[in-house]
Amino acid sequence: MCMEGSIESRAEDLFLLQVRLFRLAQINWNICAKECSKIFNEHEIYKYIETCYDFFHIQGDQANFNDITKYLENKGVEI
Numbered sequence: 001m002c003m004e005g006s007i008e009s010r011a012e013d014l015f016l017l018q019v020r021l022f023r024l025a026q027i028n029w030n031i032c033a034k035e036c037s038k039i040f041n042e043h044e045i046y047k048y049i050e051t052c053y054d055f056f057h058i059q060g061d062q063a064n065f066n067d068i069t070k071y072l073e074n075k076g077v078e079i
Contacts, residue, residue: 024065
């Protein structure tokens with residue numbers, strides 16, 4: 001049984017956050033899942049989301065998506 005705040009709960013929350021942001025990126029960038037996955041993997045976006053989890057989990061998905069987009073722009077990635 002998972003208790004709120006447990007490692008399992010955090011891992012599940014992180015996974016769901018990553019899925020929501022992946023889907024939001026796919027829609028906003030108007031790209032297929034394969035291309036979105038390539039961007040997320042090449043630029044370690046899943047790891048970035050995990051690193052920013054403490055901040056991201058209290059923000060809205062759109063604000064988090066905007067942060068990811070800015071992160072990629074700062075790395076010189078054109079989408």
